[in-house]
Amino acid sequence: MELIINHEVKFFESAPVSLAELMQLEAPGKTKGVAVAINSQVVPKTAWASTELRDRDSILIITATQGG
Structure with missing residues (x-):
């Protein structure tokens, strides 16, 4: 399976079935x-x-970060 994660193409032989x-x-x-x-x-x-x-x-994954 091919997924585009944060604008980067990634290939999975054993593909994850769900988003979790x-x-x-x-x-x-x-x-x-x-x-x-x-x-x-x-x-x-x-x-x-x-x-x-x-x-x-x-898929776009965004994580919050702390800082100033």
Whole structure:
């Protein structure tokens, strides 16, 4: 499966089935301060486990950072 994550093409032999599985691979342990959009549509955290991924989905992962 090919996914575009933060404008970078990534290939997965054993593709994650859901957005929740992908987030475990891409941002393990991070759940707070994270926003995700698939194909320009924001996906609430409550829907990550039920959101299926498709080949060539464009996924934007944004994490909040502290600083000044």
